Amino acid sequence: MAITSDNELWAAVPAGVATLLRPAIGDLADQMISEIQQRVPEYARPSDEIYIKVLRLAVDEALQRFLSRIERPHEPWDPEVFRAIGRGEAAEGRNLEPFQTAMRLGARVAWHRLTEQAERLTLDPRTLYDLGEAIFVFLDQLADAATDGFNEARANAAGEMERRRHRLLDLLLSQPPASPEAIGDLAKAAGWRPPRTVAGVALEERGGYRAPSLAPDVLVGLERRHPCLIVPDPMGPGQAQMLDTGLRGWRAAIGPAVPLFDAATSLRWAREALELVKRGVLSEGKGVLRCSDHMATLVVFKDEELVRALSEVRLAPLAHLRASQQDRLAETLLAWLRHGRGAGEVAARLHVHPQTVRYRLRQLEELYGDQLADPDIRFELEIVLRARQALSR
Structure with missing residues (x-):
């Protein structure tokens, strides 16, 4: 008879099998951990006792959850432990490939050990087959839970980093300027290396929203009342082309390059230039208008x-x-x-x-x-x- 659902899969394994397997899970966990540490470099941390304890906790939890599902196939299970593992992998700065490799190795060890002990445990071929299928279905469920936790952590981290960068943009544009210490601390927390010079960019949609495509170190403030950017090292190689290409669909003016703590001044000049473009005083070209090309006109129209x-x-x-x-x-x-x-x-x-x-x-x-x-x-x-x-x- 074909198994058509997850519950039917677990129910197909006799509940008594869990009683037979339980005495051996301690030894099995040791074998799984040893194999994982030998084969997956990211998990080979003999000097990190805390990390080894976390790895053992994960393996023990997986084995206990597996046996519980055999005993109570219709009872919902909470995958939070494996979501936490996924969040931990994200916090470690790794992708999920090492974890997935570790899970596959652990499942392989469990399956080999099971087949070796099948005769002693009096497991018939049908039960052994169902157990094998259950192992690899459970493996997929663990991987899905870890992926959910990993993606959640990455999204939260990205959201927090974005919030810090928005706050950094606010500090750089505040009047009076924020202290160098406050800006330096927030820049470090936001993963943003303070450059020697910056330029403010004033933006206005031309019609039909198109998200800018910019370098990662550009601070973006599209949600502000007057959308703007802060561009590090604006005179650096490739910066002009990056702005002209990334801001297609926007009317934009870039202020002169200034020291970091004068970002608000550069942006003010850019906004004044953008107003002159809208009035027709300055000609609007295909790319970003550069204040440095129109300084005389900006001076003339200052008052x-x-x-x-x-x-x-x-x-x-x-x-x-x-x-x-x-x-x-x-x-x-x-x-x-x-x-x-x-x-x-x-x-x-x-x-x-x-x-x-x-x-x-x-x-x-x-x-x-x-x-x-x-x-x-x-x-x-x-x-x-x-x-x-x-x-x-």
């Missing part, structure tokens, strides 16, 4: 009211002109300030005829007079004209 007031003063000579005239002369004056005072070079930059540039420059000389000879005024003119050009985009 727009002040720049606006300066513009009213420095662009006053153009105020009476038509808007189209203002645009042409402002464009020519900025090119002249930025690229030199030769009409030919300015014409090449603006893609117009040199004679057109000379005409415009004469107009500007008439409008500004001696002001264009003053280096301070030229500097202020370049500031306001850069701001005007950026806003015109």
Whole structure:
């Protein structure tokens, strides 16, 4: 008759077999432990008495549970001991392969010992067959319980590590900054090696959520009101490509590289740059926008009211002109300030005829007079004209 369920399997083994086997389990446990320690290097710890006691406890528990299931096949069993073994393997930093190997070796020893003693124990072939099947079904159940404990421990550890990293991100971005000691202690607990420099990255979804794919040492704060990252060693090899690739689907700006404890400052600059992208002042490219490429614009727009007031003063000579005239002369004056005072070079930059540039420059000389000879005024003119050009985009 075929066995169709777990309970039927255990019930097929005569309950009295457990009474026959029980006197021998102490000796059997010794043989199983010896075989495991000889064949599985991870369990060969002769100097670790506590670990040997744990191994013996596990083997004894497995044997006692096996006999109990034979005696009471319909009684539910609690696999907590083997879940705890799985959690212990995770805590030891191992995978489950050594444990599974140990269980298979133990089952093999038990089966060999059983077949050797079958005649003395008067076990008929049918009972011996059912016992063999029960051993390997029980082995699978132990492995499943250990796997559950292992996965639970790994998930808990990953969750705790993630919580510590979120807290570390909070500390690095706090104002006023947290103490170096507090950050150092939490970084160690989070498994994060403090770098010499970091950069803050401001994020915004473009539409259609896509989880970033980033290096493990990047601190991620997607759950924050304003999503952000802290990137260690932002100028290191491969970092730029990692961000451009991993942040596809996000609008992102990365602040300048700064010392670790200035992370909040770098992120503030990144957020300011991202706002200028949203306003159209800075052009949005395919990858991450880098503040280091737009420092002049960030400085100019740091205090727009002040720049606006300066513009009213420095662009006053153009105020009476038509808007189209203002645009042409402002464009020519900025090119002249930025690229030199030769009409030919300015014409090449603006893609117009040199004679057109000379005409415009004469107009500007008439409008500004001696002001264009003053280096301070030229500097202020370049500031306001850069701001005007950026806003015109």
